[in-house]
Amino acid sequence: MRDREYIQSLGRGFRILELFGEHASPLSLTEVANHTGLNKTTAQRFLRTLCTLGYVERQENRKFFWGPRILSLGVLYLNSSNLVKVAKPFLDELSGELHRTVNMAVLDGGHVVFLYRREVKVFLKYDLHPGSRLPAHCTASGKVLLAGLPKERLRELLREMELTKVTPRTITDPDLLQKEIARTRRRGYSICDRELSMDLLSIGAPVYDSGGTLFAAANISLLVKGKEESDTAEAIEGLLRAGESISRAVGYRGAYPFFEAQ
Numbered sequence: 001m002r003d004r005e006y007i008q009s010l011g012r013g014f015r016i017l018e019l020f021g022e023h024a025s026p027l028s029l030t031e032v033a034n035h036t037g038l039n040k041t042t043a044q045r046f047l048r049t050l051c052t053l054g055y056v057e058r059q060e061n062r063k064f065f066w067g068p069r070i071l072s073l074g075v076l077y078l079n080s081s082n083l084v085k086v087a088k089p090f091l092d093e094l095s096g097e098l099h100r101t102v103n104m105a106v107l108d109g110g111h112v113v114f115l116y117r118r119e120v121k122v123f124l125k126y127d128l129h130p131g132s133r134l135p136a137h138c139t140a141s142g143k144v145l146l147a148g149l150p151k152e153r154l155r156e157l158l159r160e161m162e163l164t165k166v167t168p169r170t171i172t173d174p175d176l177l178q179k180e181i182a183r184t185r186r187r188g189y190s191i192c193d194r195e196l197s198m199d200l201l202s203i204g205a206p207v208y209d210s211g212g213t214l215f216a217a218a219n220i221s222l223l224v225k226g227k228e229e230s231d232t233a234e235a236i237e238g239l240l241r242a243g244e245s246i247s248r249a250v251g252y253r254g255a256y257p258f259f260e261a262q
Contacts, residue, residue, distance in 0.1 A: 148214030210251030
């Protein structure tokens with residue numbers, strides 16, 4: 001039974017906002033109504049209100065998606081996130097030792113959202129910063145975070161995700177991606193080899209909370225050209241050390257890295 005002070009209409013509005021984060025593609029009015037159990041008239045009123053406030057926008061084909069104002073809420077959270085404060089010294093130390101770009105991200109539907117980034121070398125044609133989003137299927141952080149999902153949730157998410165080919169090496173077949181995620185679980189870390197950029201090899205490591213939930217990922221980026229095997233081994237060792245240190249700092253006491261058998 002809900003609290004007597006619970007405001008149902010407010011809860012419904014937030015549920016609609018969460019719905020867009022759970023789906024990789026924009027949603028129609030009918031889809032929003034079906035997913036929330038609202039009738040179309042009520043769903044339309046909620047969507048119009050959210051559009052007026054800037055949290056939702058409508059495309060020409062009448063499908064709806066998150067508006068730019070939703071990002072402002074995320075940035076406020078990221079700026080106040082205790083996790084970033086805890087993780088920053090460990091990631092900065094790793095970046096300084098190896099002279100590599102490091103990141104921390106969380107999963108949001110079929111994308112990863114950056115919480116922290118220390119950039120040493122620019123690999124991409126666009127800027128990345130806290131709050132930036134990238135597809136989960138072609139990023140090292142994304143593969144680690146997908147590997148931490150329960151089996152059924154992973155299957156559901158893979159059905160919804162748009163596995164866009166970003167480079168010739170991007171995995172776009174759901175079955176092949178599932179196999180890659182299984183390899184990530186066995187290794188304890190992920191490898192993204194020229195799947196986001198042909199210049200970039202990235203490695204991802206899990207970050208666990210005090211309850212043992214894999215809730216974030218740390219990653220390090222290496223330039224493919226001129227890279228030696230010893231560079232990759234050193235980066236993997238350093239990243240796993242940082243991932244474990246961050247996890248311990250937020251209260252995790254279990255084995256590291258650890259993935260549930262599926």
